[in-house]
Amino acid sequence: MEQASGSGRYGPAYSAQMASAIASCTGAISRLDARICVSPVAKAWARRAMWSGYAKALQLQQAEIDEIDVFSWGCGLKVPGRALRTTHLDVYEDFEPWEAALADSDPLAWRDALPLAIGEPAEAADHPPLVRAFDRVRQHARAVGSIVPWLALPFALRDMKMTASPLPCLAGGVKAFRLKKTPQDDDWLAALRALGSSALAGLDRIHALERFYRDAQRAIAEQYRPGALPALLALSHHRPLLSPQAVADRLGLSVAGASKLLERAKEARLLEEITQRRTWRLFLTPDLAAEFGYVEPKAGRPTKEPLPYPVTGILPQPSMHLTKRWQRSTRC
Incomplete structure (x- = not known):
């Protein structure tokens, strides 16, 4: 549908700085989209990207919330020291419809609203x-004054053929888009730089998730009796924040058995404990633990990654539906 242009100009003024920002942002989005299309952990990454994109949209709505709060909500766990959720307002009411729209195969369905x-x-x-x-x-x-416009940016990028599918981490914008009838060039630059940073952060996260997947394969291959460790690590791809009770419920283990299993993953440096207590312990994947400030990030040049094992089937492709064979495994 076309409409007549208003009194304001369309788009920004294309200075050299603006052209550079557009090219840089477009390149970052293209690299992320190309990597997602071939990554073995794309589904696990998409779930984390949804939490990240939703957190950004909430922040544009002036909600006092951080990514770790949305991650903990998505994993169904409360992180000690974080602010309690408000009870008079459900800030997550738009998450389920957005998640359904992202999974919809019809590229035009989201436009109906x-x-x-x-x-x-x-x-x-x-x-x-x-x-x-x-x-x-x-x-x-x-x-519209709700969170929905910020969540619509991944669909708009897909419609413009910039991505093959909506990438949820690219949700966002700038507040000036809502507050000003004609945004200034500085507002456009801020939006472009923020989106480019989100694309680069998404690329870094998929690199870290793929590294975690390979590390998990090596760790399992080195175990004499891996037991339920493959199931735990497959679960941690989609639920990076875990507790003994959550693992026990999802893998059909006792709480004591789940605690021992998490301890094994911690000793293998595949999970980091973010609570300093003996009960109600919480564990987070190493990449997110460093990103959220629970552990010190590694300084200096990254260590050389060992060669992958020439073995297939060590760690199944991350899936939200664990097989019955994993669920029956109760050894720790």
Whole structure:
């Protein structure tokens, strides 16, 4: 649907700085999209990316929340020392519809909920796809005051052929898109740089998740009797924050057996304990533990990764549905 352009100009002024920001952001998105298309941990990454993108959208709604809070909500666990959730307002009410829209194979389904006023003037075709995607978010944010416009950016990027599928970590924008009728060039630069940073962060996270997957394969191969360790590590791809009770419920173990299993993963440096207590312990994957500030990040040049084992089937592809064979395994 087309609409006549308003009194304000369409898009930013294309200075050298703006062109560089657009090229840098577009390149980062392209690299992330290409990596996701071939990654063996794409599904596990997508779940983490949804929590990350939703946290960013909440922050644009002036919610006092950090990524770790959304991750802990997604994993169903409470991290000690974090603020309690508000009881008078459900900030996660839009997560399920967004998750369903991301999983929908129909590329046009999400547009059904868009306001009819959203469209593009004739001159939009002369602008870069990234600017056109941001302008759709800007129009949506001006029409709707909820979190939904910020969550719509991954779909707009997909519609502009910048990604093969919606990448949830690319949700976001800038508050000026909602507050100003005509955003300034500084606002456009802020939006471009923030999106480029999100794409690079998503790329770093998929690198870390793939490294974790390979480390898990090596650790399991070195175990004389791995028992339920493969099931635990497959679970940790999708549920990076774990407790003994959560592991016991999902893997069909006793709480004591789950505690021993988590201790084995900790000794193999595949999980980090983020609580200093004997009961109600919590464990987090090493990459997120360092990113969220629970452990000191490794300084200096990264260590050389050992060669992968020439063995297949050590650690199944991460899946949300654990097989019955894993569930029956109760050895620790």
